[in-house]
Amino acid sequence: MTDFGRAIRSRFLLEPDIAFLNHGSFGTVPRDVYAVADGWRRQLEVNPDRFIRETLPPAIREAVGKIAPFFKARAEDICFVDNATAGVNAVLRSLDFKPGDEILSTDHAYGAVANAIRYVATRTGATAVFAEVKMPASSADEIFSAITARFSPRTKLLVIDHITSATALIFPVERLTGFARERGVRVLIDGAHGPGHLALDIPSIGADWYVGNCHKWLFAPRGCAILWAREDAQKLIHPLSISHDYNHGFTAEFDWTGTRDPAPFLSAPAGLEFLRELGVERVQKHNRALALSGAQRMAQRWGEPMNAPPELLGAMASVRLPPSWQKFGAPVRATARLLCQRILQRDKIMVAIMPSAGALWARVSAQVYNEPADYDGVVNFIDREPPDTA
DSSP: OOOOTHHHHTTBOOOTTOEEOOHHHHOOOBHHHHHHHHHHHHHHHHOHHHIIIIIHHHHHHHHHHHHGGGGTOOGGGEEEESSHHHHHHHHHTTSOOOTTOEEEEETTSOHHHHHHHHHHHHHHTOEEEEEOOOSSOOOHHHHHHHHHTTOOTTEEEEEEESBOTTTOOBOOHHHHHHHHHHTTOEEEEEOTTOBTTBOOOHHHHOOSEEEEESSSTTOOOSSOEEEEEOGGGGGGOOOSSOOTTTTSOHHHHHHOSSSOOOHHHHTHHHHHHHHHHHOHHHHHHHHHHHHHHHHHHHHHHHTOOBSSOGGGOSSEEEEEOOHHHHTTSOSSHHHHHHHHHHHHHHHOEEOEEEEETTEEEEEEEOOTTOOGGGGHHHHGGGGSOOOOOO
């Protein structure tokens, strides 16, 4: 059985002197999967015309067919998209909204998704509604109540995270979807962090559309995500780029939208195979336990709250930064990014800094190449002043 931590880190291309605690942002590709993607690119370059016209169409469907059972889904209900944001935009920008309609989401929505909702609302005369979910969160019931309280007779679409990006909360998506469907409201789930992170039975959630990245917790190369659509909801949506197969069906439209690098899509089965080699449940158990233990150590040492109780967390968790570190700057995205850069430069720690609830939070992730010692530097933030802003 493969050991985790330092013993497996050599199977990745990560810099050796960095405590990499931010798998949740962009993932990282194992060497074996990187080689598979490189093989596909080389095969493409030998004869681009033959590959794109003859090899690629069945290869795309074969790749989907290999990963679909992992989600308890049918291959004909899944297409590849470049990333979760692209998938969310494809759904949002396909649907018909009228003045007075409401698109409901939360204040924990990923920034790009929130902007897409605002854009569509502005273009159509609909209203973007963002339910406030308290941070720290106390329970799934609290989250459920906060979101359902903002439903109205004008709500046409619910857009919710499965796992929130900035705040790492697992939302009760099955309950929320059931509530929405009872009221005739369609549901789009931003599952950017879902695939590989959680045990997923996508159809059983009950949503109309589910979008999830494969390049984070499923070890695929970046530029690979899935868009699942319930059969009766497929005819309502189209890809962002309308191409030759417009109105020829869900898979035909999304499988070919124009010339692009198909290697990430075709390599997705290799990422899943890497995860299975290590043991899916074993990896998920390791990652969750390590992220929780790291965050709990941070919270205890800093005397600051975690973002939520353990039952609402997976392989990521957040802790509010100590008061001395809050002085680095205002709790906004630009400040968070700058602080993240300064921590990497000075402390050799790659940790996500996120603004939320009027404060800066440190979000730590855990992956198989991490071990408890990786979190020591973050735990000891309390002993140091924040880096300079200059």
